[in-house]
Amino acid sequence: MKKRFVVLVIAAFMLFVFGSMAEATVANKQIQVNYNNVKIVTNGKAVTLTADQEPFLLNGVTFVPLRAAGQALNSTVNWEASTKTVVITGNSNNNASNTDLLVQIAQKNQEIVALKAQVAALQAKLDDEDTDEDYDLDKIEDKLLDQYGELEDVKIDEIALKGDDDFVKVDVEVDLDDYKKEWKDLTEREIKNWVEDLVEEIQAKLNSNTVVDGMIYSTDDEDLVEFYKRGKNRLDVYIINNYKGVNASKVIDSLEGDRYSVEGIRFSIGELDYEEDKELVNVNFEAEAADVAERWDELNRIEISDAVDKIGKAIAGEFENEDVPVEAVRLYFYDEDNERLGSYRYNNN
Structure with a gap:
């Protein structure tokens, strides 16, 4: 049974075969060839061959009908008997078509x-408009009042800006005739968060x-809170009068x-606030190292209690130095993943 093959024929291969034949001596010779049902396929389409055009194998070389292969590649194949030359001519229509396509691509590019360029120009125009709007302090004031018109239950009457993008003075006005009780109920943390x-x-x-x-x-015109921030530096907020009697x-x-350190485990103070009605200081301690939970579990109660008393006493002393009474200090310790390790109370007797 004949073997079936699919052969992709290229011009270079055909020139090689015929070039070799052209150099051979003209003579008659009987040869034995092998037909293995070889097929020719161009661009996925099989080339139809007649019985006398079937490709064959000779000494490991595949011979195919050049005319049939050339026509399948949209080329013209002619035989010049006088010079014993095979002439292959490409299809000029294809070349012209390719040229037209390249021209169209260049135009589209x-x-x-x-x-x-038009999009870039429009974007630049939009950026300019945004910049103009950003530096319009009146518009910024309106937007700020819409967004920050309430500090918890306290209504903000006005937010006024004066200056430029280098330095701006901010005046915030509240009507304590209507909201004095609500202002007094505010915690320092709530005020600071709003200002921030x-x-x-x-x-x-x-x-x-x-x-x-x-x-x-x-x-x-009574000053209540002062705040200041230089560029990217830390924001400073000072409660001047919260009507709670202490600051x-x-x-x-x-x-x-x-x-602060608890048996070698270092913590830093995160959030901290003061409840005047209870004279209570609440302090969150955040771990500065990894694997704190495991080390904390190894501590005994006495070690933790001694450290809590020492830290609580120091913090209470800082408040009392400023004439702020402290009944107790509540200490909350957290690991590096913000998981609570424990909470403790120091009574400032």
Whole structure:
């Protein structure tokens, strides 16, 4: 039974075969060839061959009918008997078609470049408009009042800005005639969080390096809260009057970030607040190293109790130095994954 093969014929191979034959001596010779049902396929389509055009194998070389193969490749094959030469001519229509296609591609590329330039110009125009809007302080004031018109239950009457993207003065007005009780109920943390969000939004609208100098005051021109932030530096917030009789803000600011150790395990103070009605200080301690939970579990109660008393006494002393009474200090310890290790109370007797 004949073997079936699919052969992709290329011009170089055909030239090699016929070139070798052209150099051979003209003579008659009987040869024995092998027909293995060889097929010719171009671009996935089989070439139809007549019986006398069937390819064959001779000494490991596959011979195919050049005319049939050339026509399948859209080329013309002619035999010049006088010179015993096979002439193969490519299809000029295909070349012309390819040229037209290249021209069309070049035109489309030019159109794409032009469109990209238009898009870039429009984007630049939009950026300019956004920049103009960002530096319009009146518009920023309106947006800020929409977003930050309430501090918990306290209504903000006005947020006024003066300056530019280098330095801006912020005046926030509240009406304590209507909201004095609500203002008194605010915690220092709530006030600081609101101020922090406000300043962050102002710098986002102007510039991350903008110096923000602000004051919250009552409609009676009584200063309530002062805040200041130089560019990317830390925000400072000072509670001037919260109508609670004491001002723990200064102590809280000085203690935030301070470091303490419990049997060699180092912690730093994260959040800290003061409850005046209970004279209670709440402190969150955040671990500075890994694998703290395992080390903490190895401590005994006495070791932890001694450390808590020492740290609690030191913190209470900082408040009392500023004439802020402290009944107790509540200490919360957390590992590096913010998982609570334990909570403890130091009674400042």
